[in-house]
Structure formats: C-alpha cells, structure tokens
Amino acid sequence: MGDPLRFRADEPHDEPAVTLDAFLGQSNATAVRIESGEDARALLPHLDRIALVEVSFPKFRDGRGYSSARILREAGYAGELRAQGDVLVDQIPLMRRCGFDSFAPEAPVDEAVLAAALARYDHHYQRAADPAVPVWKLRHG
Amino acid sequence: MYKYDEYDHSIVAARVEEFRDQVNRRLAGQITEDQFKPLRLMNGLYLQLHAYMLRVAVPYGTLDSRQMHMLAHIARKYDRGYGHFTTRQNIQYNWIKLADAPDILADLATVEMHAIQTSGNCIRNISSDQYAGAAADELTDPRPWAELLRQWSSFHPEFSYLPRKFKIAVIAADEDRAAMRLHDIGLQVVERGGQHGVAVYVGGGMGRTPMVAPLIKDFVPFEDFLSYMEACLRVYNRYGRRDNIYKARIKILVHEIGADKYRDEVEAEFAEVKKLDLDPPRAEFDRIAAYFAPPPYETGLSDAIDRGDPDFAVWLDQNVAAHKAPGYAIVNISLKPVGGIPGDASADQIDVMADLARDYSFDELRVTHAQNIVLPHVRKADLPAIWQKLADAGLAEANLDLISDIIACPGLDYCSLANARSIPVAQKIAQRFSDLGRQRELGELKLKISGCINACGHHHAGHIGILGVDRKGTENYQLLLGGSGAEDVSLGTITGPGFSEDGIVDAVEKATDVYLRERAEGERFLDTYRRVGMAPFKEAIYG
Ligand code: HEM
Ligand code: SF4
Numbered sequence: 001m002g003d004p005l006r007f008r009a010d011e012p013h014d015e016p017a018v019t020l021d022a023f024l025g026q027s028n029a030t031a032v033r034i035e036s037g038e039d040a041r042a043l044l045p046h047l048d049r050i051a052l053v054e055v056s057f058p059k060f061r062d063g064r065g066y067s068s069a070r071i072l073r074e075a076g077y078a079g080e081l082r083a084q085g086d087v088l089v090d091q092i093p094l095m096r097r098c099g100f101d102s103f104a105p106e107a108p109v110d111e112a113v114l115a116a117a118l119a120r121y122d123h124h125y126q127r128a129a130d131p132a133v134p135v136w137k138l139r140h141g
Numbered sequence: 142m143y144k145y146d147e148y149d150h151s152i153v154a155a156r157v158e159e160f161r162d163q164v165n166r167r168l169a170g171q172i173t174e175d176q177f178k179p180l181r182l183m184n185g186l187y188l189q190l191h192a193y194m195l196r197v198a199v200p201y202g203t204l205d206s207r208q209m210h211m212l213a214h215i216a217r218k219y220d221r222g223y224g225h226f227t228t229r230q231n232i233q234y235n236w237i238k239l240a241d242a243p244d245i246l247a248d249l250a251t252v253e254m255h256a257i258q259t260s261g262n263c264i265r266n267i268s269s270d271q272y273a274g275a276a277a278d279e280l281t282d283p284r285p286w287a288e289l290l291r292q293w294s295s296f297h298p299e300f301s302y303l304p305r306k307f308k309i310a311v312i313a314a315d316e317d318r319a320a321m322r323l324h325d326i327g328l329q330v331v332e333r334g335g336q337h338g339v340a341v342y343v344g345g346g347m348g349r350t351p352m353v354a355p356l357i358k359d360f361v362p363f364e365d366f367l368s369y370m371e372a373c374l375r376v377y378n379r380y381g382r383r384d385n386i387y388k389a390r391i392k393i394l395v396h397e398i399g400a401d402k403y404r405d406e407v408e409a410e411f412a413e414v415k416k417l418d419l420d421p422p423r424a425e426f427d428r429i430a431a432y433f434a435p436p437p438y439e440t441g442l443s444d445a446i447d448r449g450d451p452d453f454a455v456w457l458d459q460n461v462a463a464h465k466a467p468g469y470a471i472v473n474i475s476l477k478p479v480g481g482i483p484g485d486a487s488a489d490q491i492d493v494m495a496d497l498a499r500d501y502s503f504d505e506l507r508v509t510h511a512q513n514i515v516l517p518h519v520r521k522a523d524l525p526a527i528w529q530k531l532a533d534a535g536l537a538e539a540n541l542d543l544i545s546d547i548i549a550c551p552g553l554d555y556c557s558l559a560n561a562r563s564i565p566v567a568q569k570i571a572q573r574f575s576d577l578g579r580q581r582e583l584g585e586l587k588l589k590i591s592g593c594i595n596a597c598g599h600h601h602a603g604h605i606g607i608l609g610v611d612r613k614g615t616e617n618y619q620l621l622l623g624g625s626g627a628e629d630v631s632l633g634t635i636t637g638p639g640f641s642e643d644g645i646v647d648a649v650e651k652a653t654d655v656y657l658r659e660r661a662e663g664e665r666f667l668d669t670y671r672r673v674g675m676a677p678f679k680e681a682i683y684g
C-alpha cells in the first residue's frame with residue numbers, strides 16, 4: 001500500500017495506530033484505529049493527545065464510519081482523520097464532508113477521477129463537518 | 142408547486158454529470174458491476190429479469206403537466222411506450238438500456254426531475270398524502286415539510302450508506318392516505334399552542350417482518366425538525382444491524398432495543414446535534430411554503446353538478462372526493478381498468494392526463510400510493526367534460542377503493558426476486574368482479590398483492606392481501622385478511638394453507654360472500670372482519 005492520500009498540510013504522523021482497547025489501556029499512544037462497530041465517543045476524553053484516528057471500512061457498504069468521523073469532528077477533534085479499507089473513489093467526496101482528511105483505500109484510486117469528483121458539486125443542501133455553507137444559509141444569510 | 146432555484150438546479154445538474162461519468166467508467170470496464178451497483182442504485186437503476194429498470198422520483202407525488210409530458214416522452218423514446226406508477230408515488234420504466242440512462246436523466250433535469258435516491262440504502266424519495274393542499278380534512282399542507290426533508294436528505298454525506306433503505310412519509314390530516322405508520326419514519330404535522338410541528342413515528346415497515354411504527358415523539362417544533370431527523374438517522378446508522386440484510390431495517394432495531402431505549406438514544410444524540418446549527422431558519426420554511434400556497438381559486442362557484450349521464454354519476458360518486466374550496470373537487474383517475482396492469486399507463490394516456498391537469502387543475506397532478514393519479518383542484522362544473530375526456534382515453538374506470546382497484550407489485554413478470562406472478566392474479570380477480578354494480582355492493586375493499594415476501598405490493602396492509610410464495614417449484618398464493626394502511630392501521634392475518642392461481646380467486650370470492658352475509662349496517666369488509674373474526678371466513682374458504 002502506498003502513502004495515504006492526504007488533504008492536510010502537516011507532516012504525516014509516523015506512530016502506528018493501535019487498537020481502541022490498546023489505546024484506552026495505555027496513556028501515551030497518539031494514534032488509534034477504530035473498527036466500524038466501535039464507539040467513537042470512547043475517544044472523546046482523550047482528543048487532546050491524539051494526532052491520528054484511523055477509521056476502518058471493512059466493506060464499502062458499511063457506513064458506520066461516516067458517523068464516527070462526524071462525531072469526532074463535532075467534538076472538536078482537529079488531528080488527522082483517515083478512512084482506511086474498502087474506500088471507493090465515489091465515496092471520498094462524502095467522506096470529506098464528514099470530516100475525513102486522509103484516505104488509505106485498499107484498491108488504488110484514479111487521481112483524475114477523484115479530482116473531478118471532488119470538484120463536481122458547487123453546493124450542498126445540508127451542513128456537515130466540512131466548511132461548506134448549506135444552501136439554506138446562502139439563501140437567507 | 143416547488144420550483145428549483147439556482148442552487149437546486151446546480152445540484153441536480155452536477156448529479157447528472159456525475160452519473161454520466163459513472164456510467165462511462167462502467168461501460169469502459171474501469172469499475173466492476175459490484176462497485177457500480179450501489180452507484181446506479183442511488184440513481185434508481187435496477188438490473189431486472191429482462192432489462193434495466195429505472196425509477197424516476199416524483200417528490201411527494203406532486204408534478205405539473207410539463208413534467209408529466211416528459212414522463213410520456215421518456216416512455217416513447219427510451220421504453221416501450223408505457224410507464225408504471227408505483228406504490229412509492231414514483232414512476233418506473235421496465236425496459237431501459239444502460240447506455241441511455243444518462244440521457245434520460247439529462248432529459249428529466251430539464252423539467253426539474255431526477256432519479257436521485259429512488260433506490261439504494263439511503264433516504265428514499267419522500268412520500269406524502271396525494272390530497273395534500275386540497276383535502277377538506279387537513280390541518281395544513283404537509284408538502285413544505287416533505288420538501289425540507291427532500292433537500293436535507295439529498296446526498297446527505299453521513300446517511301448514504303445506511304444499513305438498509307429508508308422511507309419517510311409525511312401527512313397532515315387524521316385520515317391517513319399515505320400508510321404513514323408503515324414507513325421507517327412516519328410524520329404527522331400537528332398543532333400545539335398555535336405552532337405546527339411533527340409527531341414522529343419510527344420503525345414501521347412491511348417486508349418479511351411487518352411492523353406498525355410506534356410513536357417516538359409527540360411533538361417536534363419546526364426549529365428542531367431537521368436536527369431531530371438527523372438524530373433519528375444517526376442512531377440507526379450507528380446501531381442498525383449490518384450482519385443480516387433481513388434484519389437491517391430500522392424497524393428491527395426499534396423492536397430489538399425497544400421504543401423507549403431508541404427514544405433515549407435519539408434524545409441523547411439530539412442534545413449533541415442541536416448544537417451544530419443544522420436547522421434552517423423560519424424564513425426557509427416560509428420560502429418553501431409560498432410555493433405551496435393555494436392556487437387562485439375562483440369564488441362564488443356553484444356546487445351543483447349535472448348528474449344526467451348515469452355512467453358519469455357512478456364515476457362521480459366513486460372517484461371524486463371533497464375539496465376544501467367551495468365549488469372545487471378532487472378527481473381520482475383509476476389506472477386499474479379491468480384486465481389491465483395495475484399502475485400502467487401508456488404514453489398517450491400520460492399525455493392526456495397532463496393536458497387535463499393543465500386545462501382544469503391549475504397544472505397539478507399527484508401520484509397515489511395506490512398507483513392511481515389525482516387531479517387535485519378541479520371545478521365541479523368541469524367534471525362532466527373531464528370525465529368525457531378520460532372515458533375517451535380509457536381512463537374513466539369508476540372503481541376507486543373498490544375490489545378491482547388493486548395494488549400489485551411487478552411480480553414474476555419483471556422482478557428477479559419474485560416467487561410468483563402478481564399481475565395475472567390481479568387481472569383474474571378484476572375479471573371475476575368485473576360487474577361494477579357488484580363491486581359497489583361490496584363497497585370499500587382494498588386488495589393488495591405481492592409476488593414475494595418483500596411486500597412491495599403492501600399485502601400486509603390489504604383488507605384482503607395476497608402473497609405469492611414458492612411451493613415445491615410451483616406458484617402458490619396465501620390469503621391474508623384484516624390489514625389496513627390507513628389511520629386504523631393493522632397487519633393482515635394469514636387464513637391458512639395457500640392456493641393455486643385460480644384457487645386464490647375463488648377464495649377471495651368466498652371471503653366476500655361471508656362479508657355480504659355477516660355485515661351489519663354501514664360496515665365495510667374490514668369492519669365486519671374485525672367484528673366477527675377469522676372463524677367464519679376460514680370455514681367458508683376451507684370448509
Ligand atoms: C421490480 C423490482 C423490485 C425489487 C427488486 C424490489 C425489492 C424490494 C425488497 C428487497 C424489499 C424488502 C425490503 C426490506 O424488507 O428490507 C422491497 C420492499 C418494498 N418495495 Fe420493492 N422491489 C421492486 C419493485 C417495487 C415496486 C415496483 C414498488 C412500488 C410499486 C416497490 C415498493 C416497495 C414497497 C412499498 C416495499 C415495502 C415497504 C418496505 O418495508 O419498505 N418495490 N422491495
Ligand atoms: S414483492 Fe417481491 S416480487 Fe414483488 S416486486 Fe417486490 S421483490 Fe419483486
């Protein structure tokens with residue numbers, strides 16, 4: 001697997017991500033991986049010491065990770081948030097909106113297709129975890 | 142009717158372009174069918190027995206004549222000259238070529254239509270009361286609420302890969318014409334302290350495990366509406382089962398953890414998401430509601446109708462409903478001619494209905510979950526002329542809510558999941574009861590047929606339901622009695638062993654005989670069944 005696709009300016013974090021159990025059991029880990037069924041809220045008391053959260057997507061159909069990402073961003077997490085696993089190019093724009101800023105797809109992603117997909121929508125109906133201003137706000141200020 | 146502004150246009154146009162790109166990548170072999178499937182499903186494209194099937198969204202079942210003409214155009218140009226109106230208030234085309242799909246979506250976009258989220262594990266097209274804005278009994282027009290939901294749910298980034306599909310219905314009258322409590326979320330607009338808000342029911346559905354949605358919250362004001370929906374969906378997205386697709390609908394989650402626990406989870410989530418400024422301001426509600434303002438009704442119209450023609454009078458009594466404005470009425474156009482395919486209409490018929498809407502109904506039409514079409518606002522004085530034009534087009538069947546107004550799913554004639562055919566059974570029953578006088582004697586009788594346990598034909602909610610099953614390789618039909626999708630919602634009960642295709646028609650007839658024998662003054666079939674119970678029916682059917 002190559003380097004993750006990153007949408008962040010900072011340097012990649014080089015400490016390996018540990019499991020949620022391991023993370024909760026040791027006070028000095030700074031990178032953690034959560035499985036799709038694990039509760040992202042378990043991380044909330046520790047956000048200030050985390051630099052990388054990797055969220056696993058075992059199957060592209062398993063959408064739990066989208067909620068995990070939003071929960072972390074809504075709680076103020078500002079570190080790297082990586083989607084890893086069965087991540088398809090057409091899903092990345094949605095994942096970006098949920099707050100992911102780093103991607104480690106199992107199958108390679110065509111960069112040109114991804115660039116077109118990310119540029120495609122000028123407007124979004126609802127507020128999410130990205131800076132996009134929802135359409136209702138544009139309508140009414 | 143809602144009209145797109147620049148933002149709506151830009152979003153739908155982007156979607157058309159996105160799907161064209163996805164289809165091109167599929168046709169070029171850059172993505173596998175397995176990877177393409179969820180993408181095409183989110184655009185309403187299914188691979189069926191003979192061809193691709195395309196579902197076009199009709200948001201809350203409302204359309205204008207331009208859109209209706211476009212549906213006829215698509216039927217002519219890309220299909221075999223007809224379309225199929227569905228129980229989800231949408232239209233479906235059964236003979237589509239994959240390579241044509243992007244052009245169809247581009248054609249649809251020219252009239253503000255699309256196929257977004259008409260399938261897939263996402264929030265589906267929102268359904269509503271087909272009499273919205275016209276019904277004499279409604280509190281308010283439910284469609285502004287439905288339009289808010291349409292916008293909020295379109296390409297929702299968090300809820301596009303839910304455990305399973307998700308269907309929401311909104312009504313605003315006590316009479317439920319939309320099977321509201323048989324949806325994943327059912328909403329009823331209600332009033333409290335002079336304010337409108339919604340009562341929220343969660344976890345209804347049909348399929349193999351039918352359930353009636355319990356009340357989760359009796360009142361959510363507009364200010365919290367979308368935050369509350371967000372919380373309801375987030376709890377489902379996180380905790381809905383993903384290990385077994387037959388247990389993945391929200392009804393199973395609500396049933397397994399219980400309505401109280403589900404409510405607690407939603408309230409806790411709501412407390413979090415409410416901080417996020419997800420709710421549009423009142424001005425957005427008002428902007429949308431303005432599009433649904435009542436049309437400019439004429440005043441001083443007479444309520445008199447010339448009942449001279451006896452056939453017209455029968456149609457009038459059966460298919461025309463009360464309107465809130467004096468001098469106006471609601472016309473139901475039955476797509477259930479005896480011997481026809483329930484819900485099918487030819488391109489020419491679709492054009493006729495579009496013209497009638499333009500000329501007589503303030504340019505509005507509705508699709509109903511019973512697979513019929515409604516002209517919501519017609520002057521009573523125009524009814525004879527409308528009836529004549531419908532009759533000329535083969536659209537004046539006077540059977541609304543009678544035994545031949547059958548809901549039937551596509552069944553084995555089209556559907557790859559089917560166990561049995563539904564359409565021929567519907568046709569045989571309609572033929573058996575083809576005498577309209579006899580149908581009217583039987584009164585309101587909702588008969589619904591599904592070709593397999595998935596229940597697309599709402600058989601659980603039929604006063605009489607029919608379920609196609611596979612019995613040792615032959616088609617077999619089970620009979621259910623006592624279901625209802627209306628405000629007196631209930632699930633039907635299986636009578637006993639199943640029947641052959643002809644046997645089921647006989648069994649239905651025997652059930653109606655029991656009703657005629659047992660009924661008390663003013664009782665419908667359903668009322669009699671509820672009073673006397675299953676025993677006399679069983680005895681007549683199997684005795
Ligand atoms: C022909 C292809 C179709 C396929 C493959 C299909 C597939 C399914 C499946 C698998 C379910 C069960 C979902 C579950 O319980 O989780 C279902 C339910 C349902 N479908 Fe279809 N369907 C088809 C056509 C239709 C049509 C034409 C309509 C509208 C007339 C429709 C409306 C519904 C409704 C109302 C339900 C039950 C309500 C619910 O619990 O969601 N389906 N369908
Ligand atoms: S009920 Fe079964 S047979 Fe009928 S359309 Fe649905 S999946 Fe197909």
